Structures are given as C-alpha cells and as structure tokens.
Amino acid sequence: MTSQETAPPRKVPGNGAVSSRLSGIDAARGAALLGMMSTHLLPTFGPSPQWEPTFVGLVFSGRSAALFAVLAGIGLALSTGKQEPKSGMELWAARGGVAMRALVIAVVGLTLGGLDVNVAVILVHYAVLFLCILPFLGLRLRALCLWSLGWVLVSPVLASLVRPLLLDANPPLQLGHNPNSDDLGTPGRLLADLFFTGYYPVFQWISYLLIGLVIGRLALTTAKVQVLLLVCGTAVATVAKIVGILAMEAWGGRAALEALPATRGYPLDSMLQVNLTGLQQVDSWWWLATAAPHAGTTLDLLHTGGVAAGVVGLFLMLGTLAERIKINFLMVLSGPGAMTLTLYSAHVWVVSGFTNQPLPAGWTDEGMYWTQALAAVAIGVCFALLRRRGPLEWVAHTASKLGSYRPAAVG
Template structure:
C-alpha cells in the first residue's frame, strides 16, 4: 500500500497486510476482464470495422506505456504499474478471441511454468539486461509471473454468471484457489525438507513481513505472499480476485436495495485510472510539503476526497477525465484508419 502506516500496532495491521499486493493482482485480473469487454463491445457495434477492437486496445496499451514511462522517469513516489499493464495488453491481445476454457488452461499452464522460469532467468540477466527487459523479467511486475492474472481475468470476462449456481461455482473455485495457494504454501514451508529456516518461520505464506530473506534459495518458490512472483502467489491471488469479482457482481445484480448505496464506489471504479493517477499526484504533493503519508489520516482523507470527487464527476460529467482521453484517442485513430 502507498498510504497508511506499515505497522502501528493499531489492530488494523492485518487489514493492511490483506490488501497489500492483492489490490495490484486484482487490477491485473480486471485488466483481462476489461479487455474482453472492450473487444466484445466493438465487435457488437453495427458497421464497426473488423480491426476496430484491436485498434482500441493498441491505443490504450500505448497510452498506458507512455504514462507509466513518463511518471517513472519523472521520479514518481511509488512503483508505477501502468507501463506493465500496457505490455500485458499487447501480449494477450492475440488471445482475446479464445474461449473461457482455453484461456483458463493457458493461465494455469503459465502460472505453473512462468514463475519457475523467472526464478532461474532473473538472476542471470538482472543488472546486465537493457531496460526493455524490465516489463518481462527484471521489473517489479514481470510478465512472466503476472500474465496468468490477466489471462484469468479474460477467462472470467468470457464466462456468463447468469444465475446463482454459476456464481456459486465460481466463488467456490476462487476459495479453492486461495486455499491451494496460501494453504499449500503454509504446508510446504513447514513440511518440505531443506526449507530455509527464515522462510519456514515467516508469514510469507500469506503476507510480506519486514526483514531480509534469501530470494535465491529454492524454497523461495514455496512462499505465496503477494509480490513474491511465485506460482502459489499467483494461484492464491487469482482465487481472492475471483471471489471478490463474483461477490460484487452478485451484489450489484441481485440486491437492488444496495445499488444506490454502492453508487459512489461504482463511480470510483468507472474512473479507476483517473483515481490511480490522482493518488500518485496526491502522494507527490504530500511528500513535497513534508506532510505525513504513512498515517491513517492520510488514508481517510484520500478516500473521502476521491469518493466525493468521483461521485460528483460521474453524475454531472460522466466518463472520467483520463478515461475520456483514452476514448477520444481511440476514436481519433479509428477515424484516421
């Protein structure tokens, strides 16, 4: 998390640990869901050229890469994930026509193989490879371990959750994935012979504790904490994301009484990129003025301001400002084509 204390003994530390890293994974899954929605929407529009969907995605990917690169070069106070998202879109775009089953199988295979390849290759190229390798291997969010999350989101986007049975099955699958990921890590760290003692006694089966750990030891592949780039981490994070998506979908579709109360959250979700950029700028401003960023007051203030601003903008203007730029750029490129 970019705002709030790391460990202040307030009793909210567990909530921070639960959110830390899993929010990034959830957004990676939502990138896949959104990709399918964008592609299907363009294909469903009468008179739309065959390549319009690809153009729309390519434009979005290009803008994400540009924004992420500019923010990073300007010294953004956080690790900016936007350029990585843009690269993910480019990598999975050829698979946007696949079925949910096929996407799920590819995601599973990539989750099993990619992190192991990353574990072997990363030490060999780190420090000597060009910057262009960052999004794939050496960066904070390497595609070798993050693409399975995007593919999982694409599979979700291709799945119809039309009734409680299908939603229940999806939620059960999400719970099973979370148990396999985090529970499997807990068992493996304590039962496998030869595990690094520091890892065995840590909470890395589900959270990122402070301290130094030997990332080069083979037993690192048994941890499941977010941002550890392991198979078990990908599986556990995918499960959490699936449960959350199904739960939100069920609440908004079936519980009519809750639709109005959740409108402010829906407004924030409709302009998530704008909110993401706003939070980076906000941290930048706070840092520049010496204001405390690692405090609960900063978290509360940011939440109130963002929810209020997004709700008002959504009601009186509509599409978020950054999202509007994406839309206009995509439309302009399609007109030129």
C-alpha cells in the first residue's frame, strides 16, 4: 500500500521530467486505489432477483486488490536491489526495514478493523504478506520465476485441503469481520482467517508478491520489457479466463457446483463473474476450476496476476511517453499512487461514517464515489507538487529507516 521505491516521485536531473519507472508504478498504484474504492462504494451486482453483474463488478472486482499486491512485490524488488538483489548485511538491513514497514501497516489495519464499515480492509493481510515474502527478497530472477509458478500452481490445492478442516472446527476458525486488535487475543483464529479462511487468503496471495518480485527484477525502463509485460500479461489473463469459463459452462463445473447444498439460494452464475464472497468453496474439486475473482484458485491467480502485469506494462509505457514529451500527464494517478496508505485509510474512515446510515439528501452512491475519488486525486497531486510524503507514508518510511539501520563497523 505504500511506495517502496522513493516517494514522492523523483525527477531526472537536467530536464525536470518525472522518472518513467516511478511515475508508471505509482500511476498503476493510483489506478488500483481508485478501482478498489469503486468496489467499496458502487454496486457490483444489480438488484434482485436477477443479480446481474455491473460494470464495476465485472472490471474491478478482484483485479484492483490483486494489482495492489503485485505492485507491493514490485516495490520490494526495487527497494532491494532492482535487477541485482542485495545480499549479506545489506539484505538483512533491507529485510529489517520491510518488517518495520509491515508493523506500521498492521497497526493501521488493526485500527481500521475496529471501525463499523462494510469494507474488507486489506491492510493487515498486506502487512502479513510483507513478512511472508522476506525470505524471497535475496533470490535472483530465475529462482523467483520458479517459486512464483510453483506457488500459483500448488497453493490453491493445499488451501483447498486445509480450509475445510479450519471451517469444521468448533467454533470455525474464521473471523467473519475485519481483523482488529481484539482478535490478537485469539491468535489461532486470527492466523487461520488471515492465511486461509478470510477474504484475502495470504497463503495464496503470496503468489502476487512473488509475481511482483519477478516483474521488479526486470529492466522496467526498457521498451522491450514494458511491451513484454503488456502482451504476455494480457495473454495469460485471457487464456486463464477462457479456461475458467469453459470449465464452468462447457465442461459441467457450474452444474456440479449448483448441486451443492451450500450454493443453493446464491446467484452462482453472477458470482462466478464478480466474486465468490460468501461461499466457502468446499465439498467439490470443481471449485479449483473457477477463474472467478477472489476464488484464490490457480486460474484466478493467473488471470488477475496477468491483468496486473499488463496494467503495469501499460503504465510504464505511458510513463516513458510522459518523459519524452516532458508533460507529466500521469500525475493525476501517480500523485495519489505515491500515498495510497494515507488515502486508503482516509477512504475507509469516511465510508465508516456512512455505514448503516442514509446518505445525505441528494447524494447517490455514484456521487459519493466521485467525490472521494476526485478528493484523492486532488490531495495526491498537491502532495506530489509539494514533493512531500503522505502522513502515514512518512511514518512507514521512518520506521523502515529505523528497521534497516545498521551501525558502522568500528575499526
């Protein structure tokens, strides 16, 4: 949720143009923020009884959150050596900085989790992901490719074996709400929810950070890599989605899932297009054949990870164009993208004020979204122009510096 490179975006000496790498990465992060906000404030399903997927549900559900996670991996790669990973004491110092940054994000997430808000807050999961990825920060590109592919293929299968055992416990090891400080008193239940039974299962989501590390170890400022990300990411996402649709509609998957007692009464056709929230995905291996957002399956990880790679490639290309024409048209996204921890937290806090409360007279969901989105853009652009970090970004950056500090050797 925070920029791992340098924030605010730095300028290239001599011409004042914003670095294409930083502006492109931050712009992608800003797009992810606005996309996630849209799924919080705008309907993802139409009214009953049809429950038709909306444009927001079809386009942004699952993909925006996955883009955040992939960008986290990219940021970690950029802060730990870019194409050449750090090693030795430098690597351990970098890991200490990441761990301290994760601590700040976790505290913010637990605080937001105490609010009465109809938003699945990602920050605690995000912080745990940072800690889980620490052992991989020193790996080179080839090893990272193997690990990311293996995790995408194997983690959903292992999760499908573990999840039923946790849900069958008495009481079930699932929170049913955002993690908050009270849950620290039941660590077993909290960890089970974070890793397997919750909205953002960390065990499978490690895949996104590994994919991000792979991308971040590439030469992101070169046109070849940017085009490769766009083309290959789009191809992987398309093939994964097509296979998922065939599995459900042509090969009998949806019929098998609709026959399960746990899916009766749910609009499964629409949910397979938008997300599977509310369904426990047990009692059938067919769940592993879906490419539905938030399914946590191999096809879902490939599709959303591919979309994320394609989006990153596109924004890196736009960043290169902005640098060449010396017009930073990406600032409307890179500005808020450089301070997403602050803006996301403020968004959740504002939404909590309207939870279970009627909107002010004359307001609509669309009006609420555009007001918050434009406010996020305006605030982000102002901070970028002033070359200042966001408040929470400053705290996370300071904690990271403290965590990575190593006293100079004496003698």
